[in-house]
Amino acid sequence: MKYFIITGTSRGLGEAIAERLISPDHYLFCISRERNNRLLGKSSNIAYFEFDLNDMDQIETLMNDIFISIDRSIAEGIYLINNAAMISPVTFIQSAQVQGITRNLNVNLLAPIILTSVFMRLTNEIPVDRRIVNISSGSAKNLLPGMSLYSAAKAGLDVFTQCVGLEQNQAQVPVGIISIWPGMVDTDLQAEARNQDKTTFPSAEIFGMVKDKGMLTTPEETAQHIIEYLFKQDFEHGAVVDLYDYSK
Ligand SMILES: NC(=O)c1ccc[n+]([C@@H]2O[C@H](COP(=O)([O-])OP(=O)(O)OC[C@H]3O[C@@H](n4cnc5c(N)ncnc54)[C@H](OP(=O)(O)O)[C@@H]3O)[C@@H](O)[C@H]2O)c1
Structure with a gap:
Protein backbone atom coordinates (compact mmCIF):
# COMPACT_ATOMS: atom_id res chain seq x y z
CA MET A 1 0.00 0.00 0.00
CA LYS A 2 1.19 3.52 -0.82
CA TYR A 3 0.05 6.21 1.61
CA PHE A 4 -0.48 9.85 0.56
CA ILE A 5 -0.99 12.86 2.82
CA ILE A 6 -2.39 15.70 0.72
CA THR A 7 -3.36 19.19 1.89
CA ALA A 16 -7.54 16.75 -8.85
CA ILE A 17 -4.32 15.26 -7.42
CA ALA A 18 -6.28 13.24 -4.85
CA GLU A 19 -8.75 12.04 -7.46
CA ARG A 20 -5.97 10.90 -9.79
CA LEU A 21 -4.30 9.01 -6.96
CA ILE A 22 -7.40 6.96 -6.12
CA SER A 23 -6.53 3.27 -6.53
CA PRO A 24 -7.04 0.05 -4.54
CA SER A 43 -13.23 5.60 -2.75
CA SER A 44 -13.29 3.91 0.63
CA ASN A 45 -9.48 4.34 0.81
CA ILE A 46 -9.71 7.95 1.97
CA ALA A 47 -9.63 9.42 5.46
CA TYR A 48 -10.66 13.06 5.61
CA PHE A 49 -9.36 15.56 8.15
CA GLU A 50 -11.25 18.85 8.33
CA PHE A 51 -8.41 20.92 9.62
CA ASP A 52 -7.38 24.58 9.50
CA LEU A 53 -3.68 24.81 8.68
CA ASN A 54 -3.57 28.04 10.67
CA ASP A 55 -3.76 25.83 13.72
CA MET A 56 0.01 25.48 14.05
CA ASP A 57 -0.06 23.95 17.51
CA GLN A 58 -2.32 21.12 16.33
CA ILE A 59 -0.35 20.06 13.23
CA GLU A 60 1.81 17.56 15.08
CA THR A 61 -1.29 15.98 16.68
CA LEU A 62 -2.92 15.81 13.25
CA MET A 63 0.10 13.99 11.85
CA ASN A 64 0.21 11.61 14.82
CA ASP A 65 -3.47 10.80 14.20
CA ILE A 66 -2.71 10.11 10.53
CA PHE A 67 0.29 7.90 11.25
CA ILE A 68 -1.74 5.74 13.66
CA SER A 69 -3.66 4.59 10.56
CA ILE A 70 -0.57 3.70 8.54
CA ASP A 71 0.01 -0.04 8.58
CA ARG A 72 3.82 -0.37 8.45
CA SER A 73 3.65 -4.06 7.60
CA ILE A 74 2.10 -3.31 4.20
CA ALA A 75 3.49 0.20 3.54
CA GLU A 76 5.53 0.50 0.31
CA GLY A 77 5.75 4.26 0.27
CA ILE A 78 4.63 7.33 2.21
CA TYR A 79 4.20 10.65 0.42
CA LEU A 80 3.38 14.19 1.54
CA ILE A 81 1.96 16.70 -0.92
CA ASN A 82 1.90 20.21 0.55
CA ASN A 83 -0.64 21.78 -1.80
CA ALA A 84 -2.95 23.98 0.32
CA ALA A 85 -2.44 27.69 -0.12
CA MET A 86 -4.19 31.04 -0.08
CA ILE A 87 -3.55 34.09 -2.23
CA SER A 88 -5.18 36.71 -0.01
CA PRO A 89 -4.57 39.35 1.15
CA VAL A 90 -3.85 40.65 -2.36
CA THR A 91 -2.92 44.22 -1.60
CA PHE A 92 -0.03 46.63 -1.26
CA ILE A 93 1.63 45.72 2.01
CA GLN A 94 0.74 48.96 3.87
CA SER A 95 -2.93 48.02 3.51
CA ALA A 96 -2.59 44.44 4.79
CA GLN A 97 -3.96 43.68 8.24
CA VAL A 98 -1.79 41.81 10.73
CA GLN A 99 -4.20 38.85 10.83
CA GLY A 100 -4.17 38.54 7.03
CA ILE A 101 -0.36 38.65 6.91
CA THR A 102 -0.14 35.98 9.59
CA ARG A 103 -2.70 33.67 7.99
CA ASN A 104 -1.03 33.91 4.57
CA LEU A 105 2.40 33.01 5.87
CA ASN A 106 0.98 30.35 8.19
CA VAL A 107 -0.84 28.45 5.46
CA ASN A 108 1.62 29.03 2.61
CA LEU A 109 4.92 28.63 4.42
CA LEU A 110 4.84 27.69 8.09
CA ALA A 111 2.35 24.81 7.79
CA PRO A 112 4.29 23.04 4.97
CA ILE A 113 7.50 23.48 6.96
CA ILE A 114 5.99 21.96 10.10
CA LEU A 115 4.32 19.15 8.11
CA THR A 116 7.66 18.37 6.46
CA SER A 117 9.50 18.30 9.77
CA VAL A 118 6.94 16.05 11.48
CA PHE A 119 6.67 13.81 8.39
CA MET A 120 10.43 13.22 8.43
CA ARG A 121 10.45 12.49 12.14
CA LEU A 122 7.51 10.08 11.99
CA THR A 123 8.80 8.20 8.94
CA ASN A 124 12.40 8.07 10.14
CA GLU A 125 12.19 4.44 11.22
CA ILE A 126 9.96 3.29 8.37
CA PRO A 127 12.16 1.77 5.63
CA VAL A 128 10.01 2.65 2.61
CA ASP A 129 10.06 5.17 -0.22
CA MET A 147 1.28 39.82 -4.13
CA SER A 148 4.26 40.29 -1.82
CA LEU A 149 3.01 37.87 0.85
CA TYR A 150 2.17 35.03 -1.53
CA SER A 151 5.45 35.52 -3.42
CA ALA A 152 7.52 35.75 -0.24
CA ALA A 153 5.90 32.57 1.10
CA LYS A 154 6.47 30.63 -2.13
CA ALA A 155 10.08 31.86 -2.43
CA GLY A 156 10.55 30.78 1.17
CA LEU A 157 9.06 27.38 0.40
CA ASP A 158 11.48 26.93 -2.51
CA VAL A 159 14.51 27.88 -0.43
CA PHE A 160 13.31 25.60 2.38
CA THR A 161 12.97 22.73 -0.13
CA GLN A 162 16.46 23.34 -1.52
CA CYS A 163 18.01 23.47 1.93
CA VAL A 164 16.25 20.33 3.18
CA GLY A 165 17.34 18.67 -0.07
CA LEU A 166 20.95 19.40 0.89
CA GLU A 167 20.32 17.89 4.32
CA GLN A 168 18.81 14.78 2.77
CA ASN A 169 21.78 14.33 0.43
CA GLN A 170 23.73 13.56 3.59
CA ALA A 171 21.14 11.16 5.03
CA GLN A 172 21.64 7.39 4.93
CA LEU A 189 -7.29 30.83 -6.66
CA GLN A 190 -6.95 32.17 -10.22
CA ALA A 191 -10.51 33.50 -10.12
CA GLU A 192 -9.74 35.28 -6.86
CA ALA A 193 -6.71 36.97 -8.46
CA ARG A 194 -8.56 38.18 -11.56
CA ASN A 195 -11.63 39.31 -9.57
CA GLN A 196 -9.66 41.68 -7.34
CA ASP A 197 -10.43 45.39 -7.49
CA LYS A 198 -8.26 46.75 -10.34
CA THR A 199 -7.75 50.07 -8.58
CA THR A 200 -5.95 48.37 -5.68
CA PHE A 201 -4.53 45.43 -7.68
CA PRO A 202 -3.86 46.51 -11.27
CA SER A 203 -2.40 43.08 -12.14
CA ALA A 204 -5.94 41.64 -11.92
CA GLU A 205 -6.08 42.55 -15.60
CA ILE A 206 -3.20 40.19 -16.41
CA PHE A 207 -5.02 37.32 -14.67
CA GLY A 208 -8.20 38.20 -16.60
CA MET A 209 -6.32 38.27 -19.89
CA VAL A 210 -4.74 34.87 -19.24
CA LYS A 211 -8.19 33.37 -18.61
CA GLN A 224 -1.20 14.27 -13.92
CA HIS A 225 2.17 16.01 -14.45
CA ILE A 226 2.66 16.45 -10.69
CA ILE A 227 1.99 12.76 -10.07
CA GLU A 228 4.43 11.79 -12.83
CA TYR A 229 7.03 13.85 -11.01
CA LEU A 230 6.14 12.34 -7.66
CA PHE A 231 6.90 8.84 -8.95
CA LYS A 232 9.93 9.74 -11.08
CA GLN A 233 12.84 7.31 -10.77
CA ASP A 234 15.42 10.10 -10.64
CA PHE A 235 13.54 12.19 -8.06
CA GLU A 236 16.02 14.98 -7.24
CA HIS A 237 16.47 16.20 -3.70
CA GLY A 238 15.89 19.90 -3.35
CA ALA A 239 14.98 20.65 -6.97
CA VAL A 240 12.61 23.46 -7.90
CA VAL A 241 10.73 22.26 -10.96
CA ASP A 242 8.82 24.51 -13.35
CA LEU A 243 6.06 22.37 -14.89
CA TYR A 244 5.80 24.85 -17.74
CA ASP A 245 9.28 23.73 -18.92
CA TYR A 246 8.37 20.08 -18.31
CA SER A 247 5.18 20.07 -20.37
CA LYS A 248 6.69 21.92 -23.36
N1 LIG B 1 -4.09 28.00 -9.70
C1 LIG B 1 -2.91 28.46 -10.14
O1 LIG B 1 -2.82 29.08 -11.21
C2 LIG B 1 -1.66 28.22 -9.35
C3 LIG B 1 -0.47 28.73 -9.86
C4 LIG B 1 0.70 28.51 -9.15
C5 LIG B 1 0.67 27.79 -7.98
N2 LIG B 1 -0.51 27.31 -7.50
C6 LIG B 1 -0.48 26.56 -6.25
O2 LIG B 1 -1.23 25.36 -6.40
C7 LIG B 1 -1.75 24.97 -5.13
C8 LIG B 1 -3.24 24.70 -5.24
O3 LIG B 1 -3.88 25.92 -5.56
P1 LIG B 1 -5.33 25.99 -6.24
O4 LIG B 1 -5.20 26.88 -7.39
O5 LIG B 1 -5.90 24.63 -6.38
O6 LIG B 1 -6.11 26.80 -5.08
P2 LIG B 1 -7.63 26.73 -4.58
O7 LIG B 1 -8.52 26.25 -5.66
O8 LIG B 1 -7.90 28.06 -3.97
O9 LIG B 1 -7.58 25.61 -3.44
C9 LIG B 1 -6.84 25.84 -2.27
C10 LIG B 1 -6.96 24.65 -1.35
O10 LIG B 1 -6.20 24.96 -0.16
C11 LIG B 1 -7.03 24.73 0.97
N3 LIG B 1 -6.74 25.65 2.06
C12 LIG B 1 -6.67 27.01 2.01
N4 LIG B 1 -6.52 27.52 3.24
C13 LIG B 1 -6.48 26.45 4.09
C14 LIG B 1 -6.38 26.34 5.50
N5 LIG B 1 -6.30 27.40 6.31
N6 LIG B 1 -6.37 25.11 6.05
C15 LIG B 1 -6.49 24.00 5.26
N7 LIG B 1 -6.59 24.06 3.92
C16 LIG B 1 -6.61 25.27 3.34
C17 LIG B 1 -8.45 24.95 0.47
O11 LIG B 1 -9.36 24.21 1.28
P3 LIG B 1 -10.40 24.87 2.33
O12 LIG B 1 -10.73 26.23 1.86
O13 LIG B 1 -11.54 23.89 2.34
O14 LIG B 1 -9.65 24.87 3.62
C18 LIG B 1 -8.39 24.37 -0.94
O15 LIG B 1 -8.64 22.99 -0.90
C19 LIG B 1 -1.40 26.11 -4.16
O16 LIG B 1 -0.22 25.78 -3.47
C20 LIG B 1 -1.13 27.28 -5.08
O17 LIG B 1 -0.27 28.24 -4.51
C21 LIG B 1 -1.69 27.52 -8.15
Whole structure:
Protein backbone atom coordinates (compact mmCIF):
# COMPACT_ATOMS: atom_id res chain seq x y z
CA MET A 1 0.00 0.00 0.00
CA LYS A 2 1.19 3.52 -0.82
CA TYR A 3 0.05 6.21 1.61
CA PHE A 4 -0.48 9.85 0.56
CA ILE A 5 -0.99 12.86 2.82
CA ILE A 6 -2.39 15.70 0.72
CA THR A 7 -3.36 19.19 1.89
CA GLY A 8 -5.95 21.41 0.19
CA THR A 9 -8.13 18.67 -1.27
CA SER A 10 -11.51 20.41 -1.04
CA ARG A 11 -11.17 21.87 -4.55
CA GLY A 12 -8.77 22.91 -7.32
CA LEU A 13 -5.45 21.24 -7.87
CA GLY A 14 -5.45 19.33 -4.56
CA GLU A 15 -8.79 17.72 -5.37
CA ALA A 16 -7.54 16.75 -8.85
CA ILE A 17 -4.32 15.26 -7.42
CA ALA A 18 -6.28 13.24 -4.85
CA GLU A 19 -8.75 12.04 -7.46
CA ARG A 20 -5.97 10.90 -9.79
CA LEU A 21 -4.30 9.01 -6.96
CA ILE A 22 -7.40 6.96 -6.12
CA SER A 23 -6.53 3.27 -6.53
CA PRO A 24 -7.04 0.05 -4.54
CA ASP A 25 -3.27 0.13 -3.77
CA HIS A 26 -3.32 3.70 -2.47
CA TYR A 27 -4.62 5.15 0.79
CA LEU A 28 -5.23 8.90 0.95
CA PHE A 29 -5.24 11.23 3.95
CA CYS A 30 -6.92 14.42 2.78
CA ILE A 31 -6.71 17.70 4.67
CA SER A 32 -8.70 20.93 4.23
CA ARG A 33 -11.11 23.02 6.26
CA GLU A 34 -14.07 21.91 4.17
CA ARG A 35 -14.72 18.20 3.75
CA ASN A 36 -14.85 17.01 0.13
CA ASN A 37 -17.78 14.59 0.03
CA ARG A 38 -17.51 14.18 -3.73
CA LEU A 39 -14.01 12.78 -3.30
CA LEU A 40 -15.06 10.61 -0.36
CA GLY A 41 -17.84 9.14 -2.51
CA LYS A 42 -15.26 7.87 -5.00
CA SER A 43 -13.23 5.60 -2.75
CA SER A 44 -13.29 3.91 0.63
CA ASN A 45 -9.48 4.34 0.81
CA ILE A 46 -9.71 7.95 1.97
CA ALA A 47 -9.63 9.42 5.46
CA TYR A 48 -10.66 13.06 5.61
CA PHE A 49 -9.36 15.56 8.15
CA GLU A 50 -11.25 18.85 8.33
CA PHE A 51 -8.41 20.92 9.62
CA ASP A 52 -7.38 24.58 9.50
CA LEU A 53 -3.68 24.81 8.68
CA ASN A 54 -3.57 28.04 10.67
CA ASP A 55 -3.76 25.83 13.72
CA MET A 56 0.01 25.48 14.05
CA ASP A 57 -0.06 23.95 17.51
CA GLN A 58 -2.32 21.12 16.33
CA ILE A 59 -0.35 20.06 13.23
CA GLU A 60 1.81 17.56 15.08
CA THR A 61 -1.29 15.98 16.68
CA LEU A 62 -2.92 15.81 13.25
CA MET A 63 0.10 13.99 11.85
CA ASN A 64 0.21 11.61 14.82
CA ASP A 65 -3.47 10.80 14.20
CA ILE A 66 -2.71 10.11 10.53
CA PHE A 67 0.29 7.90 11.25
CA ILE A 68 -1.74 5.74 13.66
CA SER A 69 -3.66 4.59 10.56
CA ILE A 70 -0.57 3.70 8.54
CA ASP A 71 0.01 -0.04 8.58
CA ARG A 72 3.82 -0.37 8.45
CA SER A 73 3.65 -4.06 7.60
CA ILE A 74 2.10 -3.31 4.20
CA ALA A 75 3.49 0.20 3.54
CA GLU A 76 5.53 0.50 0.31
CA GLY A 77 5.75 4.26 0.27
CA ILE A 78 4.63 7.33 2.21
CA TYR A 79 4.20 10.65 0.42
CA LEU A 80 3.38 14.19 1.54
CA ILE A 81 1.96 16.70 -0.92
CA ASN A 82 1.90 20.21 0.55
CA ASN A 83 -0.64 21.78 -1.80
CA ALA A 84 -2.95 23.98 0.32
CA ALA A 85 -2.44 27.69 -0.12
CA MET A 86 -4.19 31.04 -0.08
CA ILE A 87 -3.55 34.09 -2.23
CA SER A 88 -5.18 36.71 -0.01
CA PRO A 89 -4.57 39.35 1.15
CA VAL A 90 -3.85 40.65 -2.36
CA THR A 91 -2.92 44.22 -1.60
CA PHE A 92 -0.03 46.63 -1.26
CA ILE A 93 1.63 45.72 2.01
CA GLN A 94 0.74 48.96 3.87
CA SER A 95 -2.93 48.02 3.51
CA ALA A 96 -2.59 44.44 4.79
CA GLN A 97 -3.96 43.68 8.24
CA VAL A 98 -1.79 41.81 10.73
CA GLN A 99 -4.20 38.85 10.83
CA GLY A 100 -4.17 38.54 7.03
CA ILE A 101 -0.36 38.65 6.91
CA THR A 102 -0.14 35.98 9.59
CA ARG A 103 -2.70 33.67 7.99
CA ASN A 104 -1.03 33.91 4.57
CA LEU A 105 2.40 33.01 5.87
CA ASN A 106 0.98 30.35 8.19
CA VAL A 107 -0.84 28.45 5.46
CA ASN A 108 1.62 29.03 2.61
CA LEU A 109 4.92 28.63 4.42
CA LEU A 110 4.84 27.69 8.09
CA ALA A 111 2.35 24.81 7.79
CA PRO A 112 4.29 23.04 4.97
CA ILE A 113 7.50 23.48 6.96
CA ILE A 114 5.99 21.96 10.10
CA LEU A 115 4.32 19.15 8.11
CA THR A 116 7.66 18.37 6.46
CA SER A 117 9.50 18.30 9.77
CA VAL A 118 6.94 16.05 11.48
CA PHE A 119 6.67 13.81 8.39
CA MET A 120 10.43 13.22 8.43
CA ARG A 121 10.45 12.49 12.14
CA LEU A 122 7.51 10.08 11.99
CA THR A 123 8.80 8.20 8.94
CA ASN A 124 12.40 8.07 10.14
CA GLU A 125 12.19 4.44 11.22
CA ILE A 126 9.96 3.29 8.37
CA PRO A 127 12.16 1.77 5.63
CA VAL A 128 10.01 2.65 2.61
CA ASP A 129 10.06 5.17 -0.22
CA ARG A 130 9.41 8.61 1.35
CA ARG A 131 8.86 11.72 -0.72
CA ILE A 132 7.59 15.25 -0.29
CA VAL A 133 6.25 17.50 -3.02
CA ASN A 134 5.78 21.15 -2.13
CA ILE A 135 3.43 22.91 -4.52
CA SER A 136 5.02 26.29 -4.98
CA SER A 137 4.50 28.90 -7.68
CA GLY A 138 6.25 30.89 -10.38
CA SER A 139 5.19 33.84 -8.22
CA ALA A 140 8.29 33.04 -6.17
CA LYS A 141 10.22 34.68 -9.00
CA ASN A 142 7.72 36.55 -11.18
CA LEU A 143 6.76 39.39 -8.89
CA LEU A 144 3.63 41.53 -9.06
CA PRO A 145 2.76 44.53 -6.87
CA GLY A 146 0.08 43.42 -4.38
CA MET A 147 1.28 39.82 -4.13
CA SER A 148 4.26 40.29 -1.82
CA LEU A 149 3.01 37.87 0.85
CA TYR A 150 2.17 35.03 -1.53
CA SER A 151 5.45 35.52 -3.42
CA ALA A 152 7.52 35.75 -0.24
CA ALA A 153 5.90 32.57 1.10
CA LYS A 154 6.47 30.63 -2.13
CA ALA A 155 10.08 31.86 -2.43
CA GLY A 156 10.55 30.78 1.17
CA LEU A 157 9.06 27.38 0.40
CA ASP A 158 11.48 26.93 -2.51
CA VAL A 159 14.51 27.88 -0.43
CA PHE A 160 13.31 25.60 2.38
CA THR A 161 12.97 22.73 -0.13
CA GLN A 162 16.46 23.34 -1.52
CA CYS A 163 18.01 23.47 1.93
CA VAL A 164 16.25 20.33 3.18
CA GLY A 165 17.34 18.67 -0.07
CA LEU A 166 20.95 19.40 0.89
CA GLU A 167 20.32 17.89 4.32
CA GLN A 168 18.81 14.78 2.77
CA ASN A 169 21.78 14.33 0.43
CA GLN A 170 23.73 13.56 3.59
CA ALA A 171 21.14 11.16 5.03
CA GLN A 172 21.64 7.39 4.93
CA VAL A 173 18.10 6.82 3.69
CA PRO A 174 17.08 10.18 2.27
CA VAL A 175 13.56 11.56 2.01
CA GLY A 176 12.98 12.94 -1.48
CA ILE A 177 11.81 16.55 -1.52
CA ILE A 178 11.04 18.88 -4.41
CA SER A 179 9.17 22.10 -5.09
CA ILE A 180 6.94 22.29 -8.13
CA TRP A 181 5.66 25.39 -9.91
CA PRO A 182 2.45 24.12 -11.48
CA GLY A 183 1.95 26.94 -14.00
CA MET A 184 -1.35 28.81 -14.30
CA VAL A 185 -4.26 26.52 -13.50
CA ASP A 186 -7.99 27.19 -13.80
CA THR A 187 -9.00 27.14 -10.13
CA ASP A 188 -10.69 29.37 -7.53
CA LEU A 189 -7.29 30.83 -6.66
CA GLN A 190 -6.95 32.17 -10.22
CA ALA A 191 -10.51 33.50 -10.12
CA GLU A 192 -9.74 35.28 -6.86
CA ALA A 193 -6.71 36.97 -8.46
CA ARG A 194 -8.56 38.18 -11.56
CA ASN A 195 -11.63 39.31 -9.57
CA GLN A 196 -9.66 41.68 -7.34
CA ASP A 197 -10.43 45.39 -7.49
CA LYS A 198 -8.26 46.75 -10.34
CA THR A 199 -7.75 50.07 -8.58
CA THR A 200 -5.95 48.37 -5.68
CA PHE A 201 -4.53 45.43 -7.68
CA PRO A 202 -3.86 46.51 -11.27
CA SER A 203 -2.40 43.08 -12.14
CA ALA A 204 -5.94 41.64 -11.92
CA GLU A 205 -6.08 42.55 -15.60
CA ILE A 206 -3.20 40.19 -16.41
CA PHE A 207 -5.02 37.32 -14.67
CA GLY A 208 -8.20 38.20 -16.60
CA MET A 209 -6.32 38.27 -19.89
CA VAL A 210 -4.74 34.87 -19.24
CA LYS A 211 -8.19 33.37 -18.61
CA ASP A 212 -9.77 35.09 -21.65
CA LYS A 213 -7.00 33.87 -23.94
CA GLY A 214 -7.48 30.27 -22.77
CA MET A 215 -3.97 30.09 -21.34
CA LEU A 216 -4.93 28.27 -18.14
CA THR A 217 -4.37 24.54 -17.84
CA THR A 218 -6.92 22.28 -16.22
CA PRO A 219 -6.37 21.00 -12.67
CA GLU A 220 -6.62 17.43 -14.02
CA GLU A 221 -3.85 17.89 -16.59
CA THR A 222 -1.58 19.61 -14.06
CA ALA A 223 -2.31 16.94 -11.44
CA GLN A 224 -1.20 14.27 -13.92
CA HIS A 225 2.17 16.01 -14.45
CA ILE A 226 2.66 16.45 -10.69
CA ILE A 227 1.99 12.76 -10.07
CA GLU A 228 4.43 11.79 -12.83
CA TYR A 229 7.03 13.85 -11.01
CA LEU A 230 6.14 12.34 -7.66
CA PHE A 231 6.90 8.84 -8.95
CA LYS A 232 9.93 9.74 -11.08
CA GLN A 233 12.84 7.31 -10.77
CA ASP A 234 15.42 10.10 -10.64
CA PHE A 235 13.54 12.19 -8.06
CA GLU A 236 16.02 14.98 -7.24
CA HIS A 237 16.47 16.20 -3.70
CA GLY A 238 15.89 19.90 -3.35
CA ALA A 239 14.98 20.65 -6.97
CA VAL A 240 12.61 23.46 -7.90
CA VAL A 241 10.73 22.26 -10.96
CA ASP A 242 8.82 24.51 -13.35
CA LEU A 243 6.06 22.37 -14.89
CA TYR A 244 5.80 24.85 -17.74
CA ASP A 245 9.28 23.73 -18.92
CA TYR A 246 8.37 20.08 -18.31
CA SER A 247 5.18 20.07 -20.37
CA LYS A 248 6.69 21.92 -23.36
N1 LIG B 1 -4.09 28.00 -9.70
C1 LIG B 1 -2.91 28.46 -10.14
O1 LIG B 1 -2.82 29.08 -11.21
C2 LIG B 1 -1.66 28.22 -9.35
C3 LIG B 1 -0.47 28.73 -9.86
C4 LIG B 1 0.70 28.51 -9.15
C5 LIG B 1 0.67 27.79 -7.98
N2 LIG B 1 -0.51 27.31 -7.50
C6 LIG B 1 -0.48 26.56 -6.25
O2 LIG B 1 -1.23 25.36 -6.40
C7 LIG B 1 -1.75 24.97 -5.13
C8 LIG B 1 -3.24 24.70 -5.24
O3 LIG B 1 -3.88 25.92 -5.56
P1 LIG B 1 -5.33 25.99 -6.24
O4 LIG B 1 -5.20 26.88 -7.39
O5 LIG B 1 -5.90 24.63 -6.38
O6 LIG B 1 -6.11 26.80 -5.08
P2 LIG B 1 -7.63 26.73 -4.58
O7 LIG B 1 -8.52 26.25 -5.66
O8 LIG B 1 -7.90 28.06 -3.97
O9 LIG B 1 -7.58 25.61 -3.44
C9 LIG B 1 -6.84 25.84 -2.27
C10 LIG B 1 -6.96 24.65 -1.35
O10 LIG B 1 -6.20 24.96 -0.16
C11 LIG B 1 -7.03 24.73 0.97
N3 LIG B 1 -6.74 25.65 2.06
C12 LIG B 1 -6.67 27.01 2.01
N4 LIG B 1 -6.52 27.52 3.24
C13 LIG B 1 -6.48 26.45 4.09
C14 LIG B 1 -6.38 26.34 5.50
N5 LIG B 1 -6.30 27.40 6.31
N6 LIG B 1 -6.37 25.11 6.05
C15 LIG B 1 -6.49 24.00 5.26
N7 LIG B 1 -6.59 24.06 3.92
C16 LIG B 1 -6.61 25.27 3.34
C17 LIG B 1 -8.45 24.95 0.47
O11 LIG B 1 -9.36 24.21 1.28
P3 LIG B 1 -10.40 24.87 2.33
O12 LIG B 1 -10.73 26.23 1.86
O13 LIG B 1 -11.54 23.89 2.34
O14 LIG B 1 -9.65 24.87 3.62
C18 LIG B 1 -8.39 24.37 -0.94
O15 LIG B 1 -8.64 22.99 -0.90
C19 LIG B 1 -1.40 26.11 -4.16
O16 LIG B 1 -0.22 25.78 -3.47
C20 LIG B 1 -1.13 27.28 -5.08
O17 LIG B 1 -0.27 28.24 -4.51
C21 LIG B 1 -1.69 27.52 -8.15
